[in-house]
Amino acid sequence: MGHVFKRNRLPFMLGILYSVPVLMMSILCASLALDKPQVAVWRTDVNYPGVTVIKKAAEQGFYIATQYTSTSNATEWRIWGWAIVPPLILLGAGLLASFVRYGGYLVTLAAIAVTIGVTHRLDTWVAHHTGRYPFGYDNIPDNTNKPGIQSNYDTGQWERSARNTVISIRQWLIVGACAALLLMILAAVRRRRGKRWEDTQPLAPGAGVGAGLGPPGAALPPAGGVPPQ
Numbered sequence: 001m002g003h004v005f006k007r008n009r010l011p012f013m014l015g016i017l018y019s020v021p022v023l024m025m026s027i028l029c030a031s032l033a034l035d036k037p038q039v040a041v042w043r044t045d046v047n048y049p050g051v052t053v054i055k056k057a058a059e060q061g062f063y064i065a066t067q068y069t070s071t072s073n074a075t076e077w078r079i080w081g082w083a084i085v086p087p088l089i090l091l092g093a094g095l096l097a098s099f100v101r102y103g104g105y106l107v108t109l110a111a112i113a114v115t116i117g118v119t120h121r122l123d124t125w126v127a128h129h130t131g132r133y134p135f136g137y138d139n140i141p142d143n144t145n146k147p148g149i150q151s152n153y154d155t156g157q158w159e160r161s162a163r164n165t166v167i168s169i170r171q172w173l174i175v176g177a178c179a180a181l182l183l184m185i186l187a188a189v190r191r192r193r194g195k196r197w198e199d200t201q202p203l204a205p206g207a208g209v210g211a212g213l214g215p216p217g218a219a220l221p222p223a224g225g226v227p228p229q
Contacts (some may be wrong), residue, residue: 011103014180015094018111018173019087022118025169026083028162029118032125034079036132037139038069068139086114104184108177115173119166126163130156 044063093110097103135141136153 008098008100008103011097011107012091012094014104014107014111015090015092015097018094018107018114018177019090021169021173022090022111022114023083023087025115025166025173026086026118027079028166029122029125030079030083032122032129032159032162034075034082035071035129036075038072040067040069041065068133068135070139086118090114105181108180108184112174112177115170115177119170122163122166126159130159133158 042065044065090107090111094103094107097106097110100106133139134155136155137158138153140152
């Protein structure tokens with residue numbers, strides 16, 4: 001088994017190479033799909049200056065306060081849990097492909113399939129994430145006038161940036177995988193043509209029946225065999 005794995009280690013190395021950009025892409029896609037702020041809504045008679053949104057209610061003197069805070073730890077663990085699944089699939093595919101013929105082709109095709117699968121609902125996730133963060137990724141309204149508080153992200157700004165990054169990684173990964181496929185095909189064709197050329201060449205002088213009867217450089221026995229001593 002060790003000899004087979006050593007001889008076919010290219011698929012596993014390709015799986016490691018493909019899993020790095022896939023992990024980066026998966027983290028962004030999992031964040032867009034699962035990330036959400038913690039939201040608290042309550043009624044109060046005090047106009048809190050640090051609340052995300054506070055509006056007057058129908059009753060005179062009362063306010064409806066809405067506070068957006070950062071993502072919970074449980075949601076963070078869910079994001080990371082889903083983000084590591086595609087890279088692990090590629091690593092497993094690379095390991096299994098190391099024991100079969102044409103394993104490099106198989107793991108490269110798997111990388112393309114995983115890349116498309118991870119990003120197949122990208123625009124939907126962007127829209128949903130923007131809806132969950134109506135005041136931007138920092139949960140601060142764009143037109144806030146509170147002292148010491150400034151909005152660093154407009155509504156949808158982080159989502160657009162994440163989408164562009166995912167699309168860029170996806171394009172480069174697919175192009176790189178297709179280039180790897182082309183190089184492997186060209187290398188296989190070259191090896192096959194070289195073997196055919198060697199098979200059509202005539203034997204070198206002295207490389208006939210007597211070849212291999214002695215060490216390199218040894219004199220061949222004369223025709224008729226070696227005379228008796």
